Amino acid sequence: MTAYSDLMAFQRETEALAQVAGRLGWDQETVMPRGAADQRAEEMAAMEAMLHARRIDPRIPEWLDRIEEGALDEVARANLREIRRAHVRTAKVPAKLAAELARVTSVAQGVWAEARAKDDFQAFAPTLKNVLALKREEGAALADGGHVYDALLDDYEPGATAESLDAMFGALRPRLVALREKVLGAPQPQALSGQFDESRQMQLSxxxxxxxxxxxxxxxxxKAVHPFSSGSGMDVRITTRTAEDDPFNCLYSTIHEVGHGSYEQNIDPAHLLTPIGQGASMGVHESQSRIYENQLGRCEAFCSWLHARMTEAFGPLGVEDARGFYRAVNRVHNGYIRTEADEVQYNLHVLLRYDLERALISRDLEVADLEVAWNDRFEADFGYKVDRASNGVLQDVHWSVGLIGYFPTYTLGNVYAGCLHQALRQAVPGLDGDLAKGDLSSATNWLRDKVQVHGGRFTPRETIGNATGAEPEEGPLLDYLEAKFGDLYDL
Incomplete structure (x- = not known):
């Protein structure tokens, strides 16, 4: 056995245990009995303590020192890059803190769900305050004197900084706001009408x-309260949700999560249970879910196919024809919920959360003032008041489970998706003909070969750059949105 093979055998066991921990989270969100919450919190804390100990095992630096990287291939060097990164980051966080974060966020998830159901932010506020205190402590340990928010962001998008995101988001906002004003000032398309059996929604999804x-x-x-995907390799699970009066919520949540799930399923099997056997980052992950959901799932060609399937499943939909259905799918409308937002306004929802969580971490905003700050910012950005907490500050699960630094990867994923879509259209000129027949293979095969198969082999920006031949930037996304909605709304 060589030092590299010894290290990878050890790492394989660590990755397997991480998958087990992820399965506990999936179970908690889907089928776990409510009364098991406290016990599950202890189970999650125990798993995190074990994983933390393995990631800082003193044998890891010894193995790394004995490995001649120059003699390894690119895949092996990528594995070492990720092992080294995880070891350095994990070693900065005390084991007791890591276990406490796992325990507290497991309990917090249930507290959030109950508060959301009751529209009672004050019932959740003390728990959120505790989560944030732990995340600030973790961020300070990781930052080692640097920017705390950047240290937390690095968990989800390695290499990204708030400074770089501010520049990108600053370029996005003016054109998004201008497009929204034009669209909302135009005649609005007809929405679907009727009741849509939820079991049929699940069958179609x-x-x-x-x-x-x-x-x-x-x-x-x-089904879950908040759709998500979980797992990698040979066990990749997704969830969706249903509403009798809104079938698009179910169908497009499913397509979105399929983008995440397909990414994990399509990673080269040789990378299974290795550090690069998962997506390159949450931004790259989001690029897959968003291009599946929007550029493919909401394009006119695919909507013509979906219109026929939905008519078969539900009968009359309340729209005239396939073109009317396409316009209904992409209708720009007022709404509170990020996951239900149209493409024009979605990123404005994300930027609101990004700014608020940075203020929370820096203590420029306290939890006691968060609901008012959210409502004020929402009214300033969207022009109408939040009616209840479940449509405002309680709508997302992320802060309850400690995912601070996660929100900006949603917009970063949209930017990446814009770049990938531009390259895909150039590579597959007959794409619309395939989509109109419900044949997604030319698109999904291209994404598999260009992005998904590599897993975490490359850095996030390398992953997108290699696939598109250009550095990722916001222009392609904005051009796509202006062209699509300019056509839809006769601007």
Whole structure:
């Protein structure tokens, strides 16, 4: 055995244990009995303590010192890069803090869900205050004198900084706001009408998941309060949600999560249970979910196919024809919920959260003032008042589970998706003909080969740059949105 093979054997066990911990989280969100919450918190804390100990095992630096990197191939060097990075970051965080974060956020998830159901932010505020205190402590340990928010952001988008995101988001906002004003000033399309049986929604969502290439023999579709995906390799699970009066919520949540799930399923099997056997970053992950959901799932060609399937499943939809259906799918409308927002306004929802969580971490904003700050910012950005907490500060699960620094990766993923879509259209000129037949293979195969198969082999920006031949930037996304909605609204 060589030092590299010894290290990778050890790492394989660590990755397997991490997958088990992830499965506990999936179970908690889908089928776990409510009364098990306290015990699950202890289980999650125990798993995190074990993983933390493995990631700072003193043998890791010894193995790394004995390895001749020059004799290794690119894949092996990428694995070492990720092992070294995880070891350095984990060693900065005390084991007791890591376990306490796992325990507190497991409990906080249930507290958030109950507060959300009751529209009672004050019931959640003390728990959120505790989570934030722990995340500030973790961020300070990771930052080692640097920017605390950047240290937390690095968990989800390695190499990104608030400074770089501010420049990108600053360039996005003016054109997004200008486009929204033009669109909302134009005649609005007809929305769907009627009641849509929720069991039929789930049946159709599973059919669509397969159309987009999701392998049901290595996955499953369940329901959750907040849709998510979980796992990698041979066990990748997704969730969605249903509402009787809004089938798009279910269907497009499914397509979105299929983008995440397909990414994990399509990673080279040789990378299974290795550090690079997962997505390169949350921004790259989000690029897959957003291009599946929007540039593919909401384009006119695919909507013509979906219109026929929905008519078969539900009968009359309240729109005249396939073009009317396409306009209904992409209708720009007022709304509170980020996950239900149209493409024009979605990123404005993200930027609100990005600014607020940075203020929370820096203590420029306290939890006691968060609901008012959210409501004021929402009214300033969108022009109308938040009606209840579940439509405002309590709508997202992220802060309850400690995902501070995660929100900006949603918009970064949209930017990446814009770049990938531009390259995909150039590479597959007959794409619309395939999509109109419900054949997604030319698009999903391109994304598999250009992005997904590599997993975490490359850095996030390298992953997108290698796929598109250019550095990622916001221009392609803005050009796509202005062209699409200019056509839809006759601007």
């Amino acid at each position: 599973r059919q669509i998941a397969k159309v987009f290439g999701y392998d049901m023999s290595r996955g499953r579709v369940d």
